Amino acid sequence: MNWIPLTSEAQLDSIAEQSFNKPQVIFKHSTTCSISGMALSRMDRSEFPASIDFYLLDLKQYRSISNQIAEKFQVHHESPQVLLIKNGECIYDESHYGIQMDELVEQSAQ
Numbered sequence: 001m002n003w004i005p006l007t008s009e010a011q012l013d014s015i016a017e018q019s020f021n022k023p024q025v026i027f028k029h030s031t032t033c034s035i036s037g038m039a040l041s042r043m044d045r046s047e048f049p050a051s052i053d054f055y056l057l058d059l060k061q062y063r064s065i066s067n068q069i070a071e072k073f074q075v076h077h078e079s080p081q082v083l084l085i086k087n088g089e090c091i092y093d094e095s096h097y098g099i100q101m102d103e104l105v106e107q108s109a110q
Contacts, residue, residue, distance in 0.1 A: 002048075003027070003054055003055065003056035004053060004054060004055045004056070005055070005056060005058075006026060006055040006056060006057040006062070006065060007062060007065075008065070009064070009065055009068045011055070012065070012068055012069065012072050015053075015055065015085055016072070016085065016088045017088075018053065019085040019086050019087060019088055019089075020087055020088060022051065022052065022053060023051070023052045023053075023084060023085065023086045023108040024052070024053045024084075024085040024086075025052055025053065025054045025055065025082055025083065025085070025104055025108075026055045026057060026069060026082065026083045026085065027039075027040065027043065027054065027055065027056050027057065027080065027081075027082050027099075028057045028059055028066055028069070028077075028078075028079055028080060028081040028082075028083075029056060029057065029058060029079075029080055030059045030060060030079045030080060031058060031059075031060050032060060033079060033080065035080060035096055035097070036079060036080035039080045039096070039097075039099040040056075040080065042099070042100075042101075043082075043099065043101055046101035046102075047101070048101075049105055049108075051108070052104070052105070052108055057069070059079055069083065073085065073089065073090035074090065075090050075093050078093075078095035078096070079095070080095060080096065080099060081093060081094070081095040081099075082094055082095075082099050082104060084104055084108055086108065091107065091110075092104070092107040
């Protein structure tokens with residue numbers, strides 16, 4: 001899988017803009033959390049549809065971006081967490097063991 005690294009707050013505006021044309025997923029990953037590692041591994045073993053862009057945020061390195069995500073998309077911070085952005089808004093978020101590729105794909109089609 002080719003994750004797009006999320007490394008700057010400026011990318012959040014781009015993600016919101018791009019979401020009007022194509023669903024965007026943000027995966028907030030803690031490199032020191034075993035549950036986060038398991039969720040990321042499960043995502044990596046899934047087939048990534050070309051119809052969605054997938055961003056990976058390293059929470060340890062870019063905590064301030066996580067705070068901006070919570071504010072911009074009006075979601076409570078969790079780790080690990082996935083957010084599905086469509087038409088400029090977070091339409092779905094899930095955390096921990098609830099992170100499932102098939103659910104993201106299903107939600108993106110709605």
